[in-house]
Amino acid sequence: MPDAPSSPDPSSPWFARLRPVVDDDTVLDSLLGDVTARLGFGTAAVLLLREDIEEMEYVAVRGSGQARSRLGRHVSLERVLAQLAESDMLGMVRYLPAERRVAGGFLQGLVPRAAPGAWHPDDLLVAVVKDEDRLRGLILLDEPRNRAVPSDALQATFHDWTRDHAPLVLAADSRRRLDHEVRLSRMSADVLRLSNARFGSSADLLQACLEVLRLALDGAVAWSHLLTDDTWRRVTDEDVVVPDGVNRDFGRLLLPAVERLLELEATAVFAGDRLAGPREVVEPLAALVGPWLEQEGHPQLMVLPLGAGTELLGFAALAKRAEAPQWTDLEIAAAHQVAGDLGVAVRNRQYEEQRTAMSELKRTFVATLVHELKNPVTSIKAHSELLGSLVAGSESGLRSVRALQRAGDQFERTVRDLLLFARYDDASVALDLAPVRLGEVLAESVELFVAEAESQGVSLVADVSLGEDVVEADRTAMERLVNNLVGNAVKYTDAGGVVSVVLRESDQGDWSTRGLALEVADTGIGISEDDLAHLFREFYRSSDPSARSRPGTGLGLAVVQRIVQRHGGQIEVASEVGHGTTVTVLLPVPVSDGGSPELSGGAGGPAAIA
Known part of the structure; x- marks a missing residue:
């Protein structure tokens, strides 16, 4: 069984490989660099579809710092489709002037255009990337260097460029999806690996696995609570500060719902208007802890019950920042599976702790008992020998002394056997x-x-x-x-x-x-x-x-x-x-390779009764 730190350190080699790779897709970045240079734009972005939550996510951005702040943000798919439907179309390219975006209700208020034919900051110019007529992504251009609305010739060039490079965007999207699945599989494998490592306690095991979950699922804060010893743990990003009183406040709000989640074998997730999980639990929970999380700056929450069978052991919870991408259905399902495995691992570790404690208690009891009995046994035997010499002429007296000596011998055997049992039952005694x-x-x-x-x-x-x-x-x-x-x-x-x-x-x-x-x-x-x-x-x-x-x-x-x-x-x-x-x-x-016996110190099979 591999060793692990008694107090898990996220900077240790155990956790280095668990940190998710930052989405710095060089292929997409190179594509955006190429299109901005060719068509003369200051900003470009790639948005890819996340079907499970029906949103488009900014996965690559080229441009100013303000433009790059969009990275990771989401846009409603419904809103995107509605704007595309209102746009002028030239092949794969869609152009929607700012005035029509306001008229369609997509924007509130409008600063007048600087001049006729001038580019407006709220103009929308995108190319649609499809796979067999299914929308997979968008390539967005902004801030033209000539500050003019796109001409038909520019749109045609954009169309040709997108047609030639769409396969690369689709390949990058497929690779990202695969990387996502691999990362979740690695999360499950790492939790199982940690479950077999040596930790100081079940609480330490839980905290180590909690850090794996937080890193793999991009959480800013993660909490865990064990009911058995009222242990509270949390792990956070380095720049996240959680006040000391938050743990118990948070747990007090969550605990009533966690037992029901275990009964339903479910996970509760809420992020803004999106709720996932059993409605009877999620809706009251969102109303209860939602304002508290908003106040703390982490409005996205996932609650995972930890149990073994029907026994509730505690819970784990992860919170995300408001600007972070929402969890996918695949991430939620993976987290639920990992929580189930983790609950069993924690229960096994608790059983091990109980066995160790009982073994130590038994060892201490036997050692104390033997120590306390040794002197009386010695005294009984010594005085029985003395009595034997004093009653040498009395047959009845000798019978009593012999009975006393037999009892002393039995007493001595019991003490000796207790001492031997304590020695060979204790694996720590070499x-x-x-x-x-x-x-x-x-x-x-x-x-x-x-x-x-x-x-x-x-x-x-x-x-x-x-x-x-x-x-x-x-x-x-x-x-x-x-x-x-x-x-x-x-x-x-x-x-x-x-x-x-x-x-x-x-x-x-x-x-x-x-x-x-x-x-x-x-x-x-x-x-x-x-x-x-x-x-x-x-x-x-x-x-x-x-x-x-x-x-x-x-x-x-x-x-x-x-x-x-x-x-x-x-x-x-x-x-x-x-x-x-x-x-x-x-x-x-x-037996050695040469067929002759060689000495060994302990490989073998278990004890058995036949």
């Missing part, structure tokens, strides 16, 4: 990996338990004569693993039974390794199917009276499973009540 001959560990364990087995009338046999038995492991952990398995087998096998310990090779093709299999089998009381399902749960004791009559903490196999998992191995258990149990531990031994 294993001391080194080459370990597993056969030696098994032989020592068998020697340790052979006397106990004989005293119970149990035969303990072993076959550990495997030639190559080296694994990379923590030797102390391997000793604990083997002792727990052999000790359990002896404990749960009645007189006359047999416990066998075998070490053999086991091919693990799915690991691309050679494995070692440690098999401990007994002819003891066996384990029921119900108990098998809970076998590795800490503190679990069988409901079988025969099993419960034998001492144990319910931690032995839980410790074994953790050790196996920490070494990248597998553990399998097969059992039948009354017929015994076989436990098989599979440990990987990676």
Whole structure:
């Protein structure tokens, strides 16, 4: 899992590639430079159709600073078509004098023309770019250097130029549309990538993804709020100042609508007169927060509920400046999809945080418990030995002392098992990996338990004569693993039974390794199917009276499973009540290209019960 900054920094490499490319289309700019030079105009612009919102957008402008300020502005398609219908037409060129624009209601008031035949600042001269009779764009000319209305000859030249260069405008439009789709796809991919990165908290993850959304969707401000911890975050353009009190004011207005949006699986968008989303939510929301946003200078708003299934986790909201282009339907749909993925990612991260917190709480509890119990256990054992010497002549006194000693031994085993479980359950505690001959560990364990087995009338046999038995492991952990398995087998096998310990090779093709299999089998009381399902749960004791009559903490196999998992191995258990149990531990031994074993520290499969 890749690392990410705990406090996301938009200037970091993570975000550098996410920033949208500024629309500095050199092809369109070169075309405008060419047409202004050829026809003698000071200003030219290209407007392209945005079908989803039925508006024409200024995508390239050549001319003065005042003229270039139109870049990104929108004009209603309906208004454009109405003016084209009133214009004089010469091929692809349309000319509409200022006086007729006023008469048609397209302009209010008019400064008189300087002289007959002189160009008026409100005259309209455009060439229409179509694709199979569908309007795709306009090329607009303004500020003629001769300050005269366009002659028929100039309009004819404009027509010829547009006819020759329209394919380039259409190609640029297609490329812009494709770039737009690629940018949105990249936004989705980057959010998914960040979802798998390491962040300090779910709130940090949300803020990082929020910056991706803001940059990809050209937002000036973005807010997010998580209900679980009442966390508020925002990201803004460098030149945008949002007062400290704005977050909560904004959230208080939005929260009532967000839950309904999640139920409807919808996104709310409003920008001026344009509303998108469920009317029952969008219209009241626009009336509620619209004036507030206008006051803050960001009248365009997109509200995205964040949830996992039907559970509301919070929301994200993006605001745009008044002069910024409106969001397209494609952008809204992409943002909605990303918000859904982000909600699931946040919920998964919250689950991870909860598991980590619970694990830390458990670790702290066990460590404190063990610390507090160690001294009393030592004291109990020491005083029981002292009492034994004082009551040496009393049989009843000795029975009591022996009972006290057994209780002290059990108490000590419980403390020891708790300490071992806490150690191997905590992934932050490093294993001391080194080459370990597993056969030696098994032989020592068998020697340790052979006397106990004989005293119970149990035969303990072993076959550990495997030639190559080296694994990379923590030797102390391997000793604990083997002792727990052999000790359990002896404990749960009645007189006359047999416990066998075998070490053999086991091919693990799915690991691309050679494995070692440690098999401990007994002819003891066996384990029921119900108990098998809970076998590795800490503190679990069988409901079988025969099993419960034998001492144990319910931690032995839980410790074994953790050790196996920490070494990248597998553990399998097969059992039948009354017929015994076989436990098989599979440990990987990676194989080099030359076919000989090589040491490794932890690749492997998950633990399993068979």
